[in-house]
Amino acid sequence: MENVVLVTGGAGFIGSALVRLLRRVEPLGVVNLDKLTYAGHRANIDALAGDSGHVFVHGDIGDLELVRRLFQEHRPRAVMHLAAETHVDRSILGARPFLETNVLGTHALLAAAREYHADCGPDRDRFRFLLVSTDEVYGSLGPSDPAFTETTPYDPRSPYAASKAAADHLTAAWFHTYGLPVLITNCSNNYGPRQYPEKLIPLMILLAMEGLPLPVYGDGLNVRDWLYVDDHARALRLVLDKGRPGQTYNIGGAAEIANIDLIRTLCRRLDDLMPESPHRPHERLIRFVPDRPGHDRRYAMNFKKVKSELGWEPRESFVSGLFQTIDWYLEHPEWIQAVAGPEFRQWLKRQYGTAA
Numbered sequence: 001m002e003n004v005v006l007v008t009g010g011a012g013f014i015g016s017a018l019v020r021l022l023r024r025v026e027p028l029g030v031v032n033l034d035k036l037t038y039a040g041h042r043a044n045i046d047a048l049a050g051d052s053g054h055v056f057v058h059g060d061i062g063d064l065e066l067v068r069r070l071f072q073e074h075r076p077r078a079v080m081h082l083a084a085e086t087h088v089d090r091s092i093l094g095a096r097p098f099l100e101t102n103v104l105g106t107h108a109l110l111a112a113a114r115e116y117h118a119d120c121g122p123d124r125d126r127f128r129f130l131l132v133s134t135d136e137v138y139g140s141l142g143p144s145d146p147a148f149t150e151t152t153p154y155d156p157r158s159p160y161a162a163s164k165a166a167a168d169h170l171t172a173a174w175f176h177t178y179g180l181p182v183l184i185t186n187c188s189n190n191y192g193p194r195q196y197p198e199k200l201i202p203l204m205i206l207l208a209m210e211g212l213p214l215p216v217y218g219d220g221l222n223v224r225d226w227l228y229v230d231d232h233a234r235a236l237r238l239v240l241d242k243g244r245p246g247q248t249y250n251i252g253g254a255a256e257i258a259n260i261d262l263i264r265t266l267c268r269r270l271d272d273l274m275p276e277s278p279h280r281p282h283e284r285l286i287r288f289v290p291d292r293p294g295h296d297r298r299y300a301m302n303f304k305k306v307k308s309e310l311g312w313e314p315r316e317s318f319v320s321g322l323f324q325t326i327d328w329y330l331e332h333p334e335w336i337q338a339v340a341g342p343e344f345r346q347w348l349k350r351q352y353g354t355a356a
């Protein structure tokens with residue numbers, strides 16, 4: 001077994017932050033398997049060009065023969081599985097790709113990992129299969145409900161959340177039934193550089209920069225618990241190294257905020273950063289639009305377990321992380337150009353009727 005990790009989805013938002021961390025701090029070799037869907041981009045892993053410890057493989061996690069071959073060729077000591085269809089709104093328009101990748105793709109990875117693990121001899125005990133999942137599997141909280149813990153019953157409400165819940169259950173089943181040493185992490189909403197602009201924060205930044213309407217679903221009072229992406233990557237490395245097989249770890253940002261408050265903060269920051277913009281004050285662009293069907297009201301994560309067992313807690317405060325994120329998008333027009341092309345414009349038109 002080599003000191004190599006097979007990362008799936010490493011050209012996406014969180015996956016690319018994780019891969020950069022894995023190569024930077026106590027470096028591990030990385031085999032990065034990614035299908036490069038609309039959400040996956042080589043621009044996210046530009047910084048690793050020329051790094052011989054990072055091998056990029058363009059392929060599908062559902063391709064069992066490919067995955068088997070990667071296990072045999074690279075003999076990884078772990079899988080960190082992030083590849084997924086990730087956008088709730090897209091899952092509402094059509095669930096099939098979510099079932100194919102999040103459920104059947106996860107099954108293919110688990111099946112190949114089980115075969116490989118059985119064949120690892122004395123190294124078997126070192127192997128880990130880490131699944132990166134979401135707080136959405138726990139459902140929706142009311143305003144004064146306690147935050148989700150690892151024992152909150154599953155209650156997924158969107159097709160996306162249901163597909164992630166299925167992947168979590170399959171992964172736990174591979175632990176109990178086959179003894180595969182799995183770890184599951186469930187985290188709250190991530191934000192930071194390189195997030196595909198269909199998601200709330202980068203969407204609002206890009207639309208506001210162009211003076212386009214900022215669509216706020218429903219009354220804007222839905223609450224999310226925001227986690228800076230590099231804090232998340234750090235948590236994943238710790239869970240990989242020190243987590244107990246068979247366990248779930250919740251990871252949260254300790255940063256609950258209502259969508260409308262977040263968007264207003266973001267608009268005011270853009271006003272400050274772009275004094276010459278004809279779109280100031282950016283708050284004028286806000287439009288309340290019909291709600292997302294089944295829109296979960298509130299998410300909040302109790303992360304006491306990962307804090308007490310592994311010593312992790314978020315370092316970034318929300319306002320400072322949000323401002324850094326806005327700065328990053330303003331400073332990286334070349335990334336926006338590479339990532340937010342015709343597919344993104346079609347998405348804006350389809351979802352919001354915004355002809356941009």
Ligand code: NAD
Pocket residue numbers: 008009010011012013014015033034035036037038039040041059060061062081082083084085086087101105132133134135164186187188189190191195196
């Ligand atoms: P993302 O949409 O930015 O990236 C997903 C990546 O997976 C892309 O690079 C894509 O090309 C790749 N991919 C998709 N289907 C694939 C397939 N069949 N085979 C190989 N690669 C494939 O996603 P993200 O926001 O970085 O999320 C990563 C993981 O974290 C996902 O599992 C997601 O469910 C989970 N998660 C995300 C958040 C969040 O706020 N972004 C929060 C909780 C959990």
Ligand code: DAU
Pocket residue numbers: 086087088089133134135136187188189190198199200201203215216217218222223224259292299
């Ligand atoms: O909680 C973890 C989840 O966070 C991850 O598992 C998902 O992969 C990730 O996409 C994210 O899901 P959300 O649905 O919470 O994220 P999104 O950015 O789509 O929306 C955040 C909030 O903003 C949500 O309450 C819906 C609202 N929203 C979103 C969009 C895109 C709007 O009001 N307007 C919008 O245009």
